[in-house]
Amino acid sequence: MTNNADNNFRDRIVTMNEEGRRNWIYANQPKGKYYTARTIVAIFLMIFLFAAPHIYVNGEPLLLFNILQRKFVLFGVVFWPQDFHLFVIGLITIIVSIVTFTVVYGRIWCGWACPQTIFMEMLFRRIEYWIEGSGDQQRIRDKGEDTFDRIWRMLLKHFIFILISWAITHTMMAYIVGADEVKQYIVSSPGENISVFIAIMVFTGAFYFVFAYFREQVCSLVCPYGRFQGALLDNNTLMVTYDFKRGEARAPMRKGEDRVEAGKGDCVNCGKCVSVCPTGIDIRNGIQLECINCTACMDACDSVMKRYKLPEGLIRITSQNNITKGTSFKWTPRVVAYTALTAALIGALIVLFTLRSSYETTILRVQGSLYQKVDEGLYSNIYNYKIVNKTDNEGDLSIKLVSPDGKVELAGSSLVVKKQEKIQGVFLIKLKEEQLSGSSTKIVLGIYNGDELIETIHTTFVGP
Ligand code: SF4
Ligand code: SF4
Numbered sequence: 001m002t003n004n005a006d007n008n009f010r011d012r013i014v015t016m017n018e019e020g021r022r023n024w025i026y027a028n029q030p031k032g033k034y035y036t037a038r039t040i041v042a043i044f045l046m047i048f049l050f051a052a053p054h055i056y057v058n059g060e061p062l063l064l065f066n067i068l069q070r071k072f073v074l075f076g077v078v079f080w081p082q083d084f085h086l087f088v089i090g091l092i093t094i095i096v097s098i099v100t101f102t103v104v105y106g107r108i109w110c111g112w113a114c115p116q117t118i119f120m121e122m123l124f125r126r127i128e129y130w131i132e133g134s135g136d137q138q139r140i141r142d143k144g145e146d147t148f149d150r151i152w153r154m155l156l157k158h159f160i161f162i163l164i165s166w167a168i169t170h171t172m173m174a175y176i177v178g179a180d181e182v183k184q185y186i187v188s189s190p191g192e193n194i195s196v197f198i199a200i201m202v203f204t205g206a207f208y209f210v211f212a213y214f215r216e217q218v219c220s221l222v223c224p225y226g227r228f229q230g231a232l233l234d235n236n237t238l239m240v241t242y243d244f245k246r247g248e249a250r251a252p253m254r255k256g257e258d259r260v261e262a263g264k265g266d267c268v269n270c271g272k273c274v275s276v277c278p279t280g281i282d283i284r285n286g287i288q289l290e291c292i293n294c295t296a297c298m299d300a301c302d303s304v305m306k307r308y309k310l311p312e313g314l315i316r317i318t319s320q321n322n323i324t325k326g327t328s329f330k331w332t333p334r335v336v337a338y339t340a341l342t343a344a345l346i347g348a349l350i351v352l353f354t355l356r357s358s359y360e361t362t363i364l365r366v367q368g369s370l371y372q373k374v375d376e377g378l379y380s381n382i383y384n385y386k387i388v389n390k391t392d393n394e395g396d397l398s399i400k401l402v403s404p405d406g407k408v409e410l411a412g413s414s415l416v417v418k419k420q421e422k423i424q425g426v427f428l429i430k431l432k433e434e435q436l437s438g439s440s441t442k443i444v445l446g447i448y449n450g451d452e453l454i455e456t457i458h459t460t461f462v463g464p
Pocket of ligand 1: 276277281294295
């Protein structure tokens, strides 16, 4: 993996010193094509994250995860508890896709798309650079006296951090209870919704703590996906990797020297790759748990290579096997298996989505009820019904007996179900004695929207 004989760096994470205290990371701001690309991706993702609960499709928010009311909306499509299987398969598909993606492309998700990194590196850290200067300037200021200059910058930074944490909390809430409800909370006094107010304060505090203090520790110590990496990555996985064959032996650049003749590699040991790393590691030590594949070190090193007229890509996205054996990407059995599983799950999801019914009806005989003799030779059973309208149109429904011939009597006048709503109630079925086949007769009910048969339900009728 590395030519570095001193593997002490593996004894503890870089953000802890020998006494187990925090080593604060003062990462400098990277500059280069990858950072520009990350910025564009981050702006797009942040706009999406903050705007999604406020965008409505067919009267429904783009995304909603209302656990309290068990209502889920994905891209304007409402999912009811009855669609829970779709939700579970969707979730499994996402997890398997992430695993597949990680096996092949490493932790690109962590560095480029994870909300933690996006907020930390593209919002909170940029505000820090704006107010307190580069990582080096921050280190010098923190080690110095408590001057007025240091204090006002610190206060302003933390004030803005709290405001953003407050905004993130409200956005997360909008994903759960809906944007309109959150607007109500904002305009009403805290006393009217004291539990909501406390929850907002707690979560604002939690986000502030994460982005102001805990930072990269989330990726190294808390995130299960980060901890899971060891099991997913192999020597063929594409990762941000230091080409030690080309880089070693590292040594500073001397004017006019021929580095090949001097037995030196392309790494000029400038430390720029370490100075921009948000997790504080030295990628030249090889693949490490803390590396989130953010590509900041690639930008930093490319700028050094350019300055010394050396080929770029000393640190690049490649696999260990590519560096050590010179082989290119291979479809290993593991990659093939994960890809096939992901494709199968996506296929199953598409089929289930296509077959998803517009209405969902549940009909059950009232618990504990038996038959009733209504008249000579005429018997009745009582049933509960629940109908969910998953469409965006109102449904004027009716329940009819398909077989055998008989009568359905609703306890109520009509079966009008508003869009994306559900109704429930009871009804009677009356059958003549000659239509019964013993103590349990199989019956078929049709649910009609106008004249259109939308669902067929099979149940039983209890007789004498
Ligand atoms: S080593 Fe490079 S890619 Fe990994 S976290 Fe540090 S800067 Fe990002
Ligand atoms: S930035 Fe490049 S040249 Fe400088 S220390 Fe890192 S790997 Fe070596």
